[in-house]
Amino acid sequence: MDELEEKDIKTISFFHFLHIYLAGGEKMRRFHSYTVESYLQYLKKLNITRRITEIHLHHTWKPTKRTYILASDKEKVIYGMWRYHTKTLKWRDIGQHVTVSPDGLIWDGRDINIIPASILGHNNYAFAIEMIGNFDKGEEKLEGIQLCAVKKLIEGLFEIFHTDQLIFHREYSHKTCPGSSLTKDIFIKKPQNKVKILGEAIATKEQMKKYMLLINPLPNIQCTPDQIVTYYLNEGAIEGVRGDVAFAQALLETGFFRFGGIVLPNQNNYAGLGAIKKGMAASFPSPRIGVKAHIQHLKGYASKEPPIRPIVDPRYTVLEDIGLIGSCIYVTDLNGKWAIPGNGYGEKILKILKKIISLPTQEDSADIWNKAILEENKKLKEENNKLKDKIKQYEVLLNTLIKEIENFLKTDV
Numbered sequence: 001m002d003e004l005e006e007k008d009i010k011t012i013s014f015f016h017f018l019h020i021y022l023a024g025g026e027k028m029r030r031f032h033s034y035t036v037e038s039y040l041q042y043l044k045k046l047n048i049t050r051r052i053t054e055i056h057l058h059h060t061w062k063p064t065k066r067t068y069i070l071a072s073d074k075e076k077v078i079y080g081m082w083r084y085h086t087k088t089l090k091w092r093d094i095g096q097h098v099t100v101s102p103d104g105l106i107w108d109g110r111d112i113n114i115i116p117a118s119i120l121g122h123n124n125y126a127f128a129i130e131m132i133g134n135f136d137k138g139e140e141k142l143e144g145i146q147l148c149a150v151k152k153l154i155e156g157l158f159e160i161f162h163t164d165q166l167i168f169h170r171e172y173s174h175k176t177c178p179g180s181s182l183t184k185d186i187f188i189k190k191p192q193n194k195v196k197i198l199g200e201a202i203a204t205k206e207q208m209k210k211y212m213l214l215i216n217p218l219p220n221i222q223c224t225p226d227q228i229v230t231y232y233l234n235e236g237a238i239e240g241v242r243g244d245v246a247f248a249q250a251l252l253e254t255g256f257f258r259f260g261g262i263v264l265p266n267q268n269n270y271a272g273l274g275a276i277k278k279g280m281a282a283s284f285p286s287p288r289i290g291v292k293a294h295i296q297h298l299k300g301y302a303s304k305e306p307p308i309r310p311i312v313d314p315r316y317t318v319l320e321d322i323g324l325i326g327s328c329i330y331v332t333d334l335n336g337k338w339a340i341p342g343n344g345y346g347e348k349i350l351k352i353l354k355k356i357i358s359l360p361t362q363e364d365s366a367d368i369w370n371k372a373i374l375e376e377n378k379k380l381k382e383e384n385n386k387l388k389d390k391i392k393q394y395e396v397l398l399n400t401l402i403k404e405i406e407n408f409l410k411t412d413v
């Protein structure tokens with residue numbers, strides 16, 4: 001934080017005087033904390049009279065994360081900053097609009113409709129965020145709920161103020177603020193709505209398999225998880241379609257291979273081909289051919305080039321008939337074409353794809369698969385034991401009955 005303006009000094013002196021005059025002493029400036037979601041809700045309803053075009057990011061350096069975490073009264077930490085800004089630096093109010101604390105809370109600060117004391121000479125159109133912590137290399141780490149809150153906050157502010165300008169204090173200063181360990185790509189999501197259908201897969205086989213099994217440990221498919229993923233990558237590579245995109249689409253269409261809709265698991269139809277009415281959905285003799293048909297169908301939407309391999313997709317000619325061949329370059333172009341009305345259809349695919357790609361690559365998903373099987377085995381064993389107990393009870397009952405019958409027969413004789 002910096003920025004010291006002449007008029008700030010005048011204003012603060014006046015208000016300070018007024019406060020003392022009215023309250024007969026120093027009044028504690030109160031601060032309120034919000035979750036990031038509720039803060040953004042509050043901001044959306046607020047009447048904002050200033051033009052805000054950029055989001056400034058700072059770290060406090062001091063107070064540190066440690067100071068805040070150890071403080072029994074968290075508001076006092078924010079109050080301490082206010083005191084420093086207004087008493088020592090003689091600003092009109094705390095410098096920043098919000099403070100993000102290590103517990104992921106958003107503390108309010110300076111009135112949004114008043115320019116912040118953020119970066120000297122760059123304050124007019126700024127919204128200023130302070131993160132509590134010292135994020136220089138080798139010091140504290142921006143992580144966990146605090147990082148999550150900052151990211152969500154920036155994303156929300158971008159949306160509210162129709163901007164994508166994130167400014168680090170150090171861009172206009174010799175300081176390292178918001179910390180030499182931080183780079184912008186931590187906070188800014190790359191635009192994801194421009195993912196092409198054609199091209200090479202980015203996700204690895206392990207990531208695809210792992211994500212599927214994370215969501216559904218027992219996919220209802222007629223082959224192994226490894227095979228289905230391999231088919232998508234291989235068939236995709238043959239036709240020049242991104243196998244990971246097609247696979248993400250299959251996960252969406254089949255509910256992570258749980259099915260439960262019009263298409264039955266044994267139809268090997270992973271893209272809902274022809275699934276307009278019950279009984280009309282296409283069936284394929286094997287998972288591999290099912291995948292091939294899906295890839296060909298997707299290629300039909302994305303390219304005017306016909307499939308390289310013989311066509312197994314029964315709906316390919318339909319695409320030609322209705323003029324949709326080669327009509328979708330990007331995944332989101334499928335909205336209203338593959339899916340009708342299809343609002344957000346492509347975005348849903350991309351959301352799944354993003355989750356797949358964000359998984360660590362080194363771990364073996366065999367672990368997850370094995371764990372799922374072990375759990376299933378455990379359940380079966382428990383059920384087995386219960387049945388065994390019941391059988392024992394019946395055996396006891398039967399023996400008693402036999403004895404009673406024998407006794408009855410004896411007495412009869």
Ligand SMILES: [Zn+2]
Binds near residue numbers: 001002057058175
């Ligand atoms: Zn700063």
